[in-house]
Amino acid sequence: MEREQRIKIAVQKSGRLADNSLELLKRCGLNYSRGTDQLICFGENMPVDVLLVRDDDIPSLLAEGVCELGIVGLNVLLEKAAEGPGLTEPTELGSLDFGHCRLSIAVPRGTTYRGTESLAGKRIATSYPRILATWLSERGIEAEIVVLSGAVEIAPRLGRADLICDLVSTGSTLAANDLEEVDLVLDSRAVLVAGERPADSLRAEWVDRLVSRVDGVLRVRESKYIMLHAPRAALDEIRDLLPGSEAPTVMPLDGMDDKVAVHAVCQENVFWETLESLKRAGASSVLVLPVEKMLA
Ligand code: PRP
Ligand code: ZN
Numbered sequence: 001m002e003r004e005q006r007i008k009i010a011v012q013k014s015g016r017l018a019d020n021s022l023e024l025l026k027r028c029g030l031n032y033s034r035g036t037d038q039l040i041c042f043g044e045n046m047p048v049d050v051l052l053v054r055d056d057d058i059p060s061l062l063a064e065g066v067c068e069l070g071i072v073g074l075n076v077l078l079e080k081a082a083e084g085p086g087l088t089e090p091t092e093l094g095s096l097d098f099g100h101c102r103l104s105i106a107v108p109r110g111t112t113y114r115g116t117e118s119l120a121g122k123r124i125a126t127s128y129p130r131i132l133a134t135w136l137s138e139r140g141i142e143a144e145i146v147v148l149s150g151a152v153e154i155a156p157r158l159g160r161a162d163l164i165c166d167l168v169s170t171g172s173t174l175a176a177n178d179l180e181e182v183d184l185v186l187d188s189r190a191v192l193v194a195g196e197r198p199a200d201s202l203r204a205e206w207v208d209r210l211v212s213r214v215d216g217v218l219r220v221r222e223s224k225y226i227m228l229h230a231p232r233a234a235l236d237e238i239r240d241l242l243p244g245s246e247a248p249t250v251m252p253l254d255g256m257d258d259k260v261a262v263h264a265v266c267q268e269n270v271f272w273e274t275l276e277s278l279k280r281a282g283a284s285s286v287l288v289l290p291v292e293k294m295l296a
Pocket of ligand 2: 054055056
């Protein structure tokens with residue numbers, strides 16, 4: 001395959017999203033070898049290469065057409081989008097199931113916080129000045145935004161700010177710096193993002209394939225295949241108990257007229273409670289299997 005016909009997907013090189021992003025691509029069937037400079041992984045079985053970059057650079061790489069797809073935090077995407085239009089606006093294709101974190105307001109422990117009004121006239125350190133400015137103006141609050149590109153959490157101790165607006169995931173960074181989370185600005189997670197659609201149809205097709213595989217991987221992670229025996233008389237009740245399944249397959253059981261076999265794909269996790277309810281409704285021989293692959 002010629003170089004030009006390959007597509008590129010940008011993911012975070014190291015940090016919160018890095019491992020999960022590469023893992024997701026592997027689950028999409030991509031085998032890659034890591035280049036010597038470790039900045040690009042060449043796909044071996046698909047014309048797809050992975051760029052390992054700083055997450056903050058991903059929106060621009062998409063806007064400039066350097067890559068066709070990217071995995072980035074919603075926080076980074078929105079902050080960059082608020083900078084104004086690039087060559088093309090990256091399109092968010094959907095949320096992924098990792099990278100959950102909050103962009104939050106945090107104050108030095110012991111500071112009284114009585115809602116957003118408490119922010120009026122304060123100096124707030126952040127790496128997300130645009131998201132924060134929008135959030136403040138929507139609430140009619142005027143405050144000074146101190147833009148820092150890193151180490152935001154130490155700004156109050158250094159006297160550079162009164163409080164901060166930063167990402168919180170486990171909360172350990174805040175705790176280590178004696179800060180307390182008091183308000184939510186943005187609920188964030190990793191999202192799949194696309195740049196401009198390739199004009200070349202082969203490449204466009206690979207973008208679509210990858211997007212649909214990502215979708216398949218996400219569905220599969222939640223999905224279970226469930227098999228059970230049900231008394232014919234309890235079929236309706238049992239069907240209603242199967243979580244997130246559309247139309248279960250009902251099959252006769254050899255030599256049993258009063259029972260049928262029910263097979264269904266549940267698009268949600270199947271919990272022990274569900275199995276217990278199924279049993280109470282008369283189900284027997286209940287098996288729950290993980291789903292390996294799924295194509296809608
Ligand atoms: C964020 C934030 C904190 C940390 C919070 O940085 O700036 O330092 O994560 O996480 P915790 O609640 O689990 O302690 P991030 O790793 O996103 O780095 P970046 O902003 O430089 O990409
Ligand atoms: Zn970053």
